[in-house]
Amino acid sequence: MTAGGRATLPSDAAGTTGPVIRPYRPADRDAVARICLLTAAGGGDATGVYSDDTLMPDVYALPYVEYAPELAFVVADSSTGAERILGYVLGVADTGDFIEWYGREWAPGFRERHPSPGPATGRKPGYTEAQLIADGGDPERLRIPELRAYPAHLHIDLLPELQGMGFGRRLIDTLRAGLAARGVAAVHLGMDAANTGARAFYERLGFDELPSSTADAPRLGIATS
Numbered sequence: 001m002t003a004g005g006r007a008t009l010p011s012d013a014a015g016t017t018g019p020v021i022r023p024y025r026p027a028d029r030d031a032v033a034r035i036c037l038l039t040a041a042g043g044g045d046a047t048g049v050y051s052d053d054t055l056m057p058d059v060y061a062l063p064y065v066e067y068a069p070e071l072a073f074v075v076a077d078s079s080t081g082a083e084r085i086l087g088y089v090l091g092v093a094d095t096g097d098f099i100e101w102y103g104r105e106w107a108p109g110f111r112e113r114h115p116s117p118g119p120a121t122g123r124k125p126g127y128t129e130a131q132l133i134a135d136g137g138d139p140e141r142l143r144i145p146e147l148r149a150y151p152a153h154l155h156i157d158l159l160p161e162l163q164g165m166g167f168g169r170r171l172i173d174t175l176r177a178g179l180a181a182r183g184v185a186a187v188h189l190g191m192d193a194a195n196t197g198a199r200a201f202y203e204r205l206g207f208d209e210l211p212s213s214t215a216d217a218p219r220l221g222i223a224t225s
Contacts, residue, residue, distance in 0.1 A: 017079045019086060019162065021174055024065055024072035031085035032065060032074070033057035039157040041125065042194040050129045051118025058113065059136040060155055063106045064090035067098055073174050075158070075167050087158035089171035093184045095142055095153050102139035110136045126194065144188070145212045150221040152179050152187035168201060180224040188221035 024032070036057040040046035046056055065072050068091065075087040092098040114136060117129040135141055142153070154175055158168055179187055189207075191198055193216055207220035 019075050019077040019079075019165075019167065021073055021167070021170055022076055024069050024074055024088070024090075026069070028074050028085055028088075029062070029065060032061050032072075032088050032090075035085065035088060035157050035159060036061035038159060042192050043198060046125075048121055049123045049125050050132065051121055052114065055114060055129070055132055055136070058110055059132065061088075061090060061157075063102055064092065064155065066106070067101055068092045071175060071178055073171055073178075075162060075171065086162040087156075087167055087171065089154055089156040089175045091152055091154040091175045091179065091187065093152050093179055093182050095144075095147055095151055099139045099142050102142075107137050107139060127192075144210070144219060146188065146210050146219075146221065150186040150188040150210070152184045152224070154187055154189050156189075169205060172205060176222070176224040184224055186221055186223045188219060191218050191220070193218055 033054070034057075037047055037053055038045050040056040040060070041049055047053055050056070071091040071093065073089050074085050077084050077086055114133050117133060144150075154172070156168060156171055158171075176187065188210060189202070191202070199218065199220075202220050205222065207222045210219040210221050213219040
């Protein structure tokens, strides 16, 4: 991380054979969707929780790489041969514009792909399939009261093998740098209230709770620099 809180990619990616942070590429799309699914149950694997394993990525990952691929960064590891994607951060600089795009370009297709909940899986998540489908078709849920002060928002997910190695902080620093370079002053996120480990991580990074945050739907924000 450089002076002023800005992360840089070249020093992260040069001269190393371990995991590195790099910009998202279109070929990473399936890997991003997979990581979203594998971390969607309070940080754990959500495979089989819902009737369709594409639901979570279709709401919380794929719209972001479609809308703002330039603000998506992945952790890639080629040390054992073929490159593997182990984590990502996804962001949008202007949540209001993203909401408009989502409603116009993404939500209609989402509703066609996921018109109603599928057969019961035997799992009983607190975040039901009906709620997930409703959220996927309703981008207005993202229009929080603090958008003027915190116009950007992000999603970050890491596979367990990458956790505790500092990549979460570095991914967020990389995104914050990208947002700051675009003149965006602050970014926010929503999180699963059950993921207490993630909450502690964000607080260590300096995220503050936003006024609209609730016990069931925590919202945190931080300046980009």
